[in-house]
Every structure is written in structure tokens, then in C-alpha cells.
Amino acid sequence: DTAVSQTPKYLVTQMGNDKSIKCEQNLGHDTMYWYKQDSKKFLKIMFSYNNKELIINETVPNRFSPKSPDKAHLNLHINSLELGDSAVYFCASSGPGGNEQFFGPGTRLTVL
Amino acid sequence: DQQVKQNSPSLSVQEGRISILNCDYTNSMFDYFLWYKKYPAEGPTFLISISSIKDKNEDGRFTVFLNKSAKHLSLHIVPSQPGDSAVYFCAASENGGATNKLIFGTGTLLAVQP
Numbered sequence: 001d002t003a004v005s006q007t008p009k010y011l012v013t014q015m016g017n018d019k020s021i022k023c024e025q026n027l028g029h030d031t032m033y034w035y036k037q038d039s040k041k042f043l044k045i046m047f048s049y050n051n052k053e054l055i056i057n058e059t060v061p062n063r064f065s066p067k068s069p070d071k072a073h074l075n076l077h078i079n080s081l082e083l084g085d086s087a088v089y090f091c092a093s094s095g096p097g098g099n100e101q102f103f104g105p106g107t108r109l110t111v112l
Numbered sequence: 113d114q115q116v117k118q119n120s121p122s123l124s125v126q127e128g129r130i131s132i133l134n135c136d137y138t139n140s141m142f143d144y145f146l147w148y149k150k151y152p153a154e155g156p157t158f159l160i161s162i163s164s165i166k167d168k169n170e171d172g173r174f175t176v177f178l179n180k181s182a183k184h185l186s187l188h189i190v191p192s193q194p195g196d197s198a199v200y201f202c203a204a205s206e207n208g209g210a211t212n213k214l215i216f217g218t219g220t221l222l223a224v225q226p
Contacts, residue, residue: 045214090155099144104155106155
């Protein structure tokens with residue numbers, strides 16, 4: 001009965017490749033997020049979607065493209081992967097009011 | 113430009129004693145603050161929060177104190193237990209804003225010694 005799930009948990013790939021990370025939540029929340037935790041453990045928001053509509057887009061390179069097929073899913077596609085993209089990516093969701101966000105287990109992306 | 117700062121990267125406390133984790137912020141527009149707990153290889157989990165209209169919120173062993181004039185908040189855990197050993201993140205948001213953007217600190221690793 002996982003609330004927020006992400007796949008895969010680990011992703012190792014070569015520079016220049018394109019990869020996707022999937023996220024699903026079964027909490028009935030309208031808002032979903034992607035966060036990036038870098039090597040300095042700094043957890044920073046990348047995107048937020050509310051009911052499939054983009055509402056937050058931080059200064060993230062265009063190589064990153066989120067897609068929300070429905071309000072229970074928010075996938076992250078990354079084109080032309082670079083070494084600096086290596087990080088842990090967390091998906092999260094929240095209900096009305098939105099401050100209390102529920103996080104997935106994270107996807108550790110390693111770009112070689 | 114780090115708007116939320118946790119200046120202590122780590123803290124070690126004996127079981128049964130009080131753990132005090134600190135957090136400072138710079139943005140006076142922040143009006144809602146949260147603490148998250150994170151175990152290795154897991155996502156952060158919500159612990160406790162406080163609105164800027166309050167200066168204290170308590171939930172069992174966990175109490176968060178907010179000092180708006182000093183732009184400082186702290187999390188007290190009493191009594192500390194070995195299972196509390198984790199990384200604790202402070203987060204802040206502008207609750208009145210149209211978005212639910214949380215700004216996180218860099219975390220404090222708490223180790224509770226048996």
C-alpha cells in the first residue's frame with residue numbers, strides 16, 4: 001500500500017543517453033512534485049503539477065521534461081544526460097493546502 | 113542564496129536526553145515551517161509543522177519552536193530514542209502563495225547513542 005512510488009530505484013547510464021523516471025501516488029492528491037538532491041544533500045524543487053497542469057518550473061534545463069498523464073502520475077524524462085545530472089530524484093505529492101508533502105523513496109541516478 | 117540554513121551538519125545525543133535541532137531562515141515572507149525526517153535510502157517523511165501565527169507546536173515527543181523576530185526555529189525531541197537517528201530537514205514555504213513550494217535546509221544528521 002505504498003503511498004508514493006518511484007521506478008526505478010537505481011539508474012546507471014552513460015552521458016548523452018535519454019532516460020525516464022516514473023512516479024505514482026495512490027493518495028488521491030492533486031499536486032505532485034519532483035525534487036533533486038545533489039551531492040551536497042541539498043534538496044531542491046524542480047517541478048510541480050496540479051491536476052496535470054504545470055504550476056512550478058524552477059530554473060531547470062530544457063533537457064528535463066515532466067509529463068503528467070493523469071493526476072496520479074508524474075514522470076520525469078531527461079534528454080542528453082550529463083555528469084552533473086547525477087543525483088537522487090524524489091517525487092512527492094500533496095493534498096489541498098499542500099504544505100505537507102509525501103515523498104517517494106527516491107531514484108538514484110548515476111551518469112557515467 | 114540559501115534561504116533556509118541548518119548550520120549543524122551533525123548532532124550526537126545520548127538516549128533519553130533532549131535533542132535540539134536548529135534552523136535559520138532569511139526570507140521574511142515564509143509563513144509555514146516543517147520538519148522532515150529521512151532514513152538512508154528512503155524519502156523524507158513529514159514530522160511536524162508550525163504556522164507563523166504560532167510560536168510552539170507539540171506532538172508527542174516532538175516540539176517545534178518558532179522565533180519570528182530571530183527568523184529561527186528549532187525542533188526538540190524529548191526523550192531521544194535510538195530510532196530517532198536520521199537526517200532531519202527543516203523546510204519553509206510561503207503558505208499564502210499560489211504554489212506549495214518548499215525550500216529545504218541541508219539537513220542535520222542526528223545520532224542517538226544507546
